[in-house]
Amino acid sequence: MSGGSSVPRVLAIAGTDPTGGAGIQADLKSIAASGGYGMAVVTALVAQNTRGVRSVHVPPTDFLAEQLDAVSEDVTVDAVKIGMLAGREVIETVGAWLRRTRPPVVVIDPVMIATSGDRLLDADAEQALRELLPLAHLITPNVAELAVLAGRAPAARWPDVLEQAREVSATHDVVVLAKGGHVEGDAVPDALVDGGGTRLGGREVVEFPGARIATTNTHGTGCSLSSAVATHRARLGSWEPATAEAKRWLTESIRHGASLEVGGGNGPISHFAGMWSRGGTATRPTAEEVRDQWWDGVRDVRAAIAESAFVRGLADGSLSKEAFGVYLAQDALYLRDYARVLSEASRLAPTLDEQSFWAAGAHGALVTELQLHADWLGDMEPPPPGPATTAYLDHLLATAARGDHRVLAAAVLPCYWIYADLGRDLQARAVDGHPYQEWLRTYGDPAFAEATARAIDITTELATSADDVTREAMWHAFRVSAEHELAFFEAPLRMTGPVPS
Numbered sequence: 001m002s003g004g005s006s007v008p009r010v011l012a013i014a015g016t017d018p019t020g021g022a023g024i025q026a027d028l029k030s031i032a033a034s035g036g037y038g039m040a041v042v043t044a045l046v047a048q049n050t051r052g053v054r055s056v057h058v059p060p061t062d063f064l065a066e067q068l069d070a071v072s073e074d075v076t077v078d079a080v081k082i083g084m085l086a087g088r089e090v091i092e093t094v095g096a097w098l099r100r101t102r103p104p105v106v107v108i109d110p111v112m113i114a115t116s117g118d119r120l121l122d123a124d125a126e127q128a129l130r131e132l133l134p135l136a137h138l139i140t141p142n143v144a145e146l147a148v149l150a151g152r153a154p155a156a157r158w159p160d161v162l163e164q165a166r167e168v169s170a171t172h173d174v175v176v177l178a179k180g181g182h183v184e185g186d187a188v189p190d191a192l193v194d195g196g197g198t199r200l201g202g203r204e205v206v207e208f209p210g211a212r213i214a215t216t217n218t219h220g221t222g223c224s225l226s227s228a229v230a231t232h233r234a235r236l237g238s239w240e241p242a243t244a245e246a247k248r249w250l251t252e253s254i255r256h257g258a259s260l261e262v263g264g265g266n267g268p269i270s271h272f273a274g275m276w277s278r279g280g281t282a283t284r285p286t287a288e289e290v291r292d293q294w295w296d297g298v299r300d301v302r303a304a305i306a307e308s309a310f311v312r313g314l315a316d317g318s319l320s321k322e323a324f325g326v327y328l329a330q331d332a333l334y335l336r337d338y339a340r341v342l343s344e345a346s347r348l349a350p351t352l353d354e355q356s357f358w359a360a361g362a363h364g365a366l367v368t369e370l371q372l373h374a375d376w377l378g379d380m381e382p383p384p385p386g387p388a389t390t391a392y393l394d395h396l397l398a399t400a401a402r403g404d405h406r407v408l409a410a411a412v413l414p415c416y417w418i419y420a421d422l423g424r425d426l427q428a429r430a431v432d433g434h435p436y437q438e439w440l441r442t443y444g445d446p447a448f449a450e451a452t453a454r455a456i457d458i459t460t461e462l463a464t465s466a467d468d469v470t471r472e473a474m475w476h477a478f479r480v481s482a483e484h485e486l487a488f489f490e491a492p493l494r495m496t497g498p499v500p501s
């Protein structure tokens with residue numbers, strides 16, 4: 001695609017449909033649904049609805065030229081879709097602009113007659129339209145329009161449609177997308193036809209089969225298809241995949257048209273129905289927003305931890321050896337099962353990166369456990385797990401057992417985040433000769449800070465791409481773990497009594 005933007009900038013030049021199903025309103029919806037940035041220059045204002053056209057107002061062509069220049073003098077145009085052109089002067093104005101600006105993708109839907117049967121182009125403008133066609137890369141006539149361009153009677157059978165398309169393609173030196181919406185029968189095939197045979201990888205005809213959907217919601221299908229093809233062509237670089245994708249999308253959108261309940265005639269298609277059902281309409285927080293919301297959401301818990309007698313004693317070194325020993329013995333018990341929970345996170349992780357990260361975390365927990373025993377606990381008989389230890393582990397083990405790796409990642413995150421935050425803070429404040437300096441070093445370690453940053457990244461990325469229900473479950477698991485961290489810090493002094501003042 002030219003221009004470098006991954007969202008193609010697509011200009012529709014067409015007439016209006018105030019009911020939003022056809023014309024430039026449909027073009028903008030189709031461009032957006034196909035992943036493009038839509039722009040619109042209006043050729044004619046049409047008083048129409050799903051039942052028919054009432055009147056057409058064509059503004060002066062000087063003003064049309066001003067609209068076209070306003071766009072092209074400011075914005076790089078990656079593709080143009082041209083619809084209703086109303087009359088000779090309009091066609092000539094658009095033709096002059098195309099010759100001057102030469103957009104890289106030009107799709108002309110040679111609109112002559114609306115779905116309702118009403119004329120949208122003066123008869124005397126048909127010759128001017130023919131002269132415009134060589135400026136297009138693709139034209140998308142329906143059966144009736146193809147017949148006019150071929151100077152023949154409308155084809156009733158699909159092979160005759162293809163034959164006319166071949167002729168028109170060769171005569172006007174343009175690829176034709178022949179459409180089967182108006183042929184008889186249950187099939188609605190479309191086909192790319194290149195009479196010269198050089199622009200479709202050497203093939204003359206590339207067919208896209210389709211089954212007819214029993215519906216009256218076909219108003220604007222032609223406008224929508226041509227806009228979608230132009231947008232996908234700018235994104236994908238060739239006609240065949242662009243047409244295939246556009247037709248799949250159109251079929252899906254036709255299928256959902258009736259449920260819109262718009263109008264009493266030929267209703268519109270539902271341009272975004274597929275996207276709505278696949279992706280919903282809810283917004284999602286970014287990873288950074290999740291990070292801030294979750295951290296802020298446990299502000300109270302963090303404050304309670306920082307102000308707890310245990311952590312204050314740990315900070316200034318006044319904590320009794322007895323209380324510290326009780327804490328470490330519980331922590332050693334905790335780390336064994338915590339390592340099992342991290343191993344489960346590793347087992348459940350969908351990517352190699354995450355699998356490896358959680359496995360390293362599990363190993364790290366076991367190394368720390370062994371270190372605690374070697375340095376502090378020695379041969380001490382392990383105590384039974386206290387209630388805070390049991391409660392925290394039950395929460396983690398139950399979350400692991402439920403088997404959603406995203407919720408599990410959120411549940412283990414406080415073990416990283418709260419400890420890294422506390423470790424950094426306590427180590428920064430620790431004076432020389434602090435009795436628990438060795439321990440503070442483990443959690444104030446830059447390598448632990450790095451692992452924590454990675455755990456935060458992994459988890460918040462999972463949260464932004466999760467559905468609302470899962471993201472809420474993740475937040476809940478995170479909050480509950482943070483509360484268990486607080487209870488865990490409060491437990492030792494509950495067992496040994498308050499710190500001496």
Ligand SMILES: Nc1ncnc2c1ncn2[C@@H]1O[C@H](COP(=O)(O)OP(=O)(O)OP(=O)(O)O)[C@@H](O)[C@H]1O
Pocket residue numbers: 022113114115141142143179180181182188189190210211212213214215218219220221222223225247250251254
């Ligand atoms: N009932 C249907 N079921 C499935 N696809 C359809 C149906 N009707 C039309 N299409 C598809 O819609 C697109 C437009 O085809 P059609 O031949 O109706 O063009 P058109 O007459 O220019 O459209 P419009 O009704 O907007 O003027 C084609 O891809 C065609 O295959």
Ligand SMILES: Cc1ncc(CO)c(N)n1
Pocket residue numbers: 014015016017022023024046048083084111113114115120219220221222223
């Ligand atoms: C403005 C406009 N363009 C095209 C069509 C063809 O459906 C229509 N009904 N209205």
